[in-house]
Amino acid sequence: MAYSISAWRADGSxxxxxxxxxxxxxxxxxxxxxxLKTLPRVVLILKERSNSKTGQNGRKxxxxxxxxxxxxxxxxxxxx
Numbered sequence: 754m755a756y757s758i759s760a761w762r763a764d765g766s767x768x769x770x771x772x773x774x775x776x777x778x779x780x781x782x783x784x785x786x787x788x789l790k791t792l793p794r795v796v797l798i799l800k801e802r803s804n805s806k807t808g809q810n811g812r813k814x815x816x817x818x819x820x821x822x823x824x825x826x827x828x829x830x831x832x833x
Contacts, residue, residue: 758782758822760789761797767831768797786822797830798823 756776761768771794774785782800789795802818 755803756782757801757803758785758789759799759801760792760795761799762794763796763828763830765831771795773801782822790823796825796828797821 756779757773758776759773760771762771771792772789776782776785779800786798789798798821800820800822802820
């Protein structure tokens with residue numbers, strides 16, 4: 754299982770990805786998020802988890818998941 758932190762900008766009809774950083778451990782995220790929040794174009798920061806081949810303890814595989822870590826104050830997405 755792999756994680757990434759992605760930054761998104763508004764593009765008029767939703768959002769477009771600016772950059773994605775792969776991380777090995779979730780505790781690496783706060784430093785990256787703190788930096789991305791300083792960039793004026795960034796309106797949304799997500800933590801994404803890739804598919805796993807098997808779930809924990811050999812259970813059903815876990816699919817792709819995305820978690821919102823930060824949203825620019827006052828920003829509303831047209832895709833919501």
